[in-house]
Amino acid sequence: MEPSLFARAGLRAGEYADLRIEQARTLDLVWRGTELSSANAAVDEGCCARVVTTRGSSFVSSTDRDHVGALRAARAQITLIDPIGPCGLARVEPVTGSYGTEAGGAGEEMPLDAKIAQLAGFATRIMSAHPAITGALVYYRESARTVTVLTSEGGHVEYGHRDVTLQLTAHAGGSGSAVASGSVSLGGRDESVIAAEGLPGEIDEACRTAVDTLTAPACPSGPYDVICDGSLAAIWAHETIGHLAEADHQVPGVPAADGLRSGQRVGPPFLTITDGGGPHRARGHVAVDDEGVPARDVDLIREGVIGGRLHSRTTAYEFKEDTTGNARAVGFRHPPLPRLRTTWIHPGPHHLAEMIAGTGRGLLAGGFYGGQTDRRSFAFTPASCRLIEDGEVKGLVRGAVLSGDIRGTFGRIDRVGDRTWGRDTSASCGKLGQWPLPVSSYAPAIRIRGLDVRGD
Amino acid sequence: MSAATDQHPSPGGDLLARLGALRHPWNLFVLDQRDTVAEFGAAHIDAVRSAGGTTGCLRVVRDGRTGTVTATSLADSEGMIATAEALARYGPPGTDIPTDDGGRPADATSPRPDDAGHSSAPPDDGPRDLPAPAAQVRLLKDRLARLQRDTKLLIHGTATVEDQSVQLAAADLPYAIFHRRVCHISLVVESQTNPAAQFQWVHWGRDLALDADAERWFHHVSGWPDLPERSCDDIGSFDLLFAPPAIHTLLTPLVGALSGAAVAEGRSFLGDRLGERILHPGVTLTDDLGVPRGGRGDDGDGWPDRPACDDEGVRQAPLTLIDRGVVAGLYHSRRSAAQLGAAVTGHGFRGTALRRKPSQPIAPAVSHLRLAPGSAGFADLISGIRRGVLIESLIGANQHSALTPRVEGRIRLGFLVEDGQVVARLRSQPISLDLLTVLGDGFVATSADGWPAGRTWTGRLPFLLARACPPGAGPGE
Numbered sequence: 001m002e003p004s005l006f007a008r009a010g011l012r013a014g015e016y017a018d019l020r021i022e023q024a025r026t027l028d029l030v031w032r033g034t035e036l037s038s039a040n041a042a043v044d045e046g047c048c049a050r051v052v053t054t055r056g057s058s059f060v061s062s063t064d065r066d067h068v069g070a071l072r073a074a075r076a077q078i079t080l081i082d083p084i085g086p087c088g089l090a091r092v093e094p095v096t097g098s099y100g101t102e103a104g105g106a107g108e109e110m111p112l113d114a115k116i117a118q119l120a121g122f123a124t125r126i127m128s129a130h131p132a133i134t135g136a137l138v139y140y141r142e143s144a145r146t147v148t149v150l151t152s153e154g155g156h157v158e159y160g161h162r163d164v165t166l167q168l169t170a171h172a173g174g175s176g177s178a179v180a181s182g183s184v185s186l187g188g189r190d191e192s193v194i195a196a197e198g199l200p201g202e203i204d205e206a207c208r209t210a211v212d213t214l215t216a217p218a219c220p221s222g223p224y225d226v227i228c229d230g231s232l233a234a235i236w237a238h239e240t241i242g243h244l245a246e247a248d249h250q251v252p253g254v255p256a257a258d259g260l261r262s263g264q265r266v267g268p269p270f271l272t273i274t275d276g277g278g279p280h281r282a283r284g285h286v287a288v289d290d291e292g293v294p295a296r297d298v299d300l301i302r303e304g305v306i307g308g309r310l311h312s313r314t315t316a317y318e319f320k321e322d323t324t325g326n327a328r329a330v331g332f333r334h335p336p337l338p339r340l341r342t343t344w345i346h347p348g349p350h351h352l353a354e355m356i357a358g359t360g361r362g363l364l365a366g367g368f369y370g371g372q373t374d375r376r377s378f379a380f381t382p383a384s385c386r387l388i389e390d391g392e393v394k395g396l397v398r399g400a401v402l403s404g405d406i407r408g409t410f411g412r413i414d415r416v417g418d419r420t421w422g423r424d425t426s427a428s429c430g431k432l433g434q435w436p437l438p439v440s441s442y443a444p445a446i447r448i449r450g451l452d453v454r455g456d
Numbered sequence: 457m458s459a460a461t462d463q464h465p466s467p468g469g470d471l472l473a474r475l476g477a478l479r480h481p482w483n484l485f486v487l488d489q490r491d492t493v494a495e496f497g498a499a500h501i502d503a504v505r506s507a508g509g510t511t512g513c514l515r516v517v518r519d520g521r522t523g524t525v526t527a528t529s530l531a532d533s534e535g536m537i538a539t540a541e542a543l544a545r546y547g548p549p550g551t552d553i554p555t556d557d558g559g560r561p562a563d564a565t566s567p568r569p570d571d572a573g574h575s576s577a578p579p580d581d582g583p584r585d586l587p588a589p590a591a592q593v594r595l596l597k598d599r600l601a602r603l604q605r606d607t608k609l610l611i612h613g614t615a616t617v618e619d620q621s622v623q624l625a626a627a628d629l630p631y632a633i634f635h636r637r638v639c640h641i642s643l644v645v646e647s648q649t650n651p652a653a654q655f656q657w658v659h660w661g662r663d664l665a666l667d668a669d670a671e672r673w674f675h676h677v678s679g680w681p682d683l684p685e686r687s688c689d690d691i692g693s694f695d696l697l698f699a700p701p702a703i704h705t706l707l708t709p710l711v712g713a714l715s716g717a718a719v720a721e722g723r724s725f726l727g728d729r730l731g732e733r734i735l736h737p738g739v740t741l742t743d744d745l746g747v748p749r750g751g752r753g754d755d756g757d758g759w760p761d762r763p764a765c766d767d768e769g770v771r772q773a774p775l776t777l778i779d780r781g782v783v784a785g786l787y788h789s790r791r792s793a794a795q796l797g798a799a800v801t802g803h804g805f806r807g808t809a810l811r812r813k814p815s816q817p818i819a820p821a822v823s824h825l826r827l828a829p830g831s832a833g834f835a836d837l838i839s840g841i842r843r844g845v846l847i848e849s850l851i852g853a854n855q856h857s858a859l860t861p862r863v864e865g866r867i868r869l870g871f872l873v874e875d876g877q878v879v880a881r882l883r884s885q886p887i888s889l890d891l892l893t894v895l896g897d898g899f900v901a902t903s904a905d906g907w908p909a910g911r912t913w914t915g916r917l918p919f920l921l922a923r924a925c926p927p928g929a930g931p932g933e
Contacts, residue, residue: 030817032721038817039547041539042526046509056503063509063528073506080590082500082597116546135722171723171859179723179859221888333507372852372865376652377884379852379865401864403852403886454864454886 006152009071016052016089017152019067020290022332024145031123031138046332049074052089056081059335090316090323092293094155099287110191118194122203126170129207132214135171155292163283163438164193165426168203172210180398182209183383187283187424209384212396219385219397219455225362226402226451227355230421232382234441235368237273238343240406244375245300246338247315260306260407267304267410270348274299275310278342283424284440286325290336295325310338330434340429345443348416355415355447362388363400379403401454409448417444471533472625481517483626485767486510487814491618492589499600499611511814516540517550526815586637589617596664603671607678613643615664624769634763638810639664645674647681653869653881656701656849660810660908662760669905686872686880688845691887693924695844697837700917704909705850706891711913712858714777715820716792724858726783733782734892736899741778743787746824759824760810765802767818772802789820808912825915830902834919837903839876846871863889898922
């Protein structure tokens, strides 16, 4: 089938094309307070074609099923591109095979009414937790995606991916007064996310955090030694070195943002951060990427030294490096870009108790509420923050925003914990309009010296 | 009412026939989108991508509850209806499709058929003869290349031409179709000698055009990236001049707090402050919906045409949100209006008013926000600053949504101003602002010129000058 497909599209010798055919089924459920405010099921089917010639790269997507038409349109569009230099793709051996095509259908394992009853129970639990709780947000999303990638080089891969996320947020206060929140964020590959053991207890803890934060003192601004728990450290690694390592954020022959370059020491010898295909259970698991390239592990920082880049075939060609299997697209409407997959900080030699005991004035920051990075600096809001004074954890403080320049922060990490937090959350990755991309981030606690903290 | 055309056929005849036989309320939203995106690197077209497709969103109300299904193929009409009805067993209350005793929409602003069965919505003249996207992209490329040559700045970004057809049908509404073209440019303009200095610029319009104000801005700033870098340890004592991208960040919590949904769900810091003065009398914020079809405003090429109604069939009209510092109105979807016992305002959209996303539930969204401009240009505002900071853009500053008026993050790109002159680049640093203070006691003036900013909400925004505030009163530390 494949040879005639590309031939019928008019592909010439020396030109490359690939066709990606996808179907995704999604269920979104949203509670606000105790009311189910939105229940939406979606079936999204379509294809996309990419043509790469020496002139450049062209991409066409469509909900039509005219695969040859999409390829022809992509080829015709190439004439719009300004040829300013050779364009190509890194060589790969064409891969064929099926990788976990058990995507199944959204909701087929747990009956819908049981699922809704369970989630509604969580919303009710939040609203009835404490008189000061004034709002609850429960976001549940499950998706099942099947993908087929065909290449003009003879590649043919199929894979399936299920993704389930659950975000529960309790709000305290409100109606014109200050509002505080506490949240639980979960993710995984099936509905066991909903039935996670200990989840009711975590919900109760989130409600307590919301209520206690409401009356907590404001965090004074200034420099702090910040211990980030595993979940926050994981996000920090993803947002900082993770995105910096995406090769389309760099220019061949030019040092990356802040002058980071491979082989440069930026952190302590016990700091190693890797991005890879990850375990099968991980949201960010990738066996083969959306160009049909098998995933391999890449050390982004190895023993404190800047490591490799994360590539698509295009960037691997530009940098004259090997492919890494990082080309991912959030759906058929988008071309693949170098994206993160499963990223983790390797466990280090330090105990959390020792980190805390050795901190004179600091913060114990847990979880991730929100944040942003522009690959030079970052600004993150932890889900909760507690003061550390003279080696002891004190009460909650509110309004802390952790910020700094990325490059300088690596060198301020002086402790890496010995126990990895290895649970998926509902956090998904966004880049150039492609959101939500399932990713995984795992890490032990880390301590960062002298981090700038803005308080309320 | 426009008849369906060959290019935009009415959604599957079988689907409409089956829906017509239902005895409970339903509505159908079908979006046909065709877009072309050109990616620019140093004013050259690096890559091109295009997308085409149709997505339908069916919502049914059964026994007072709503179920919604979205699909890219409307062929399986029986399956779509069955799925929507199954979800409606558990779904939210169907308060957003109100009907009167006669089973017709009670909202007088919805399009209604006249005696001839035609919709009373403004007549849609069908798809217009529009220039091909490729031609528009080439014209833009030439202008960007010229600007790059003149300013010696490097221009990167994307240009999008999107042709939309929105088709609405409901149990008690005639079938209606609206067409428009939405053009969007998003640029990052950087110095060749100092790539860390990156200016942002956004355009929304009916065609791809460089705004005259923006061209003037980039000529003005072309030398700034080469200035020395300095820190500012006491930013609270400096006047602050916010450029449109920074104003967008500053206003985002306020825009979120003025959403009827946020107020109804207790996640707005404005709470029940309707009618209360919260900002300086010089601050007026209006959703004027942009330039209507066929007209050209003072925006140059004009804002994308606005449809006659929102995605719920409610007619749109300009809405003043902040009137001379007073909270004058909230923007609503049908649901949020029903929750607060308020009148609908025609702001119910799937996605944003400009970029629809059929898979997203209906939520209140503004179309074209305008912060009332002043009389002086941005250059005049700069020249009047004795000691200040010009903030081009902020990062990480909208993490609390509409829950608080505090904006905390970092200055992504800023410049120090002394005695009316930009003298240095500001080293990236944290900043904490209270927008009620900046737009309240701290407010000085807005500029006459400006341009659009943002994607999640947008509108033509001016520069804004705020005076330094004493410690403890904000803005700053």
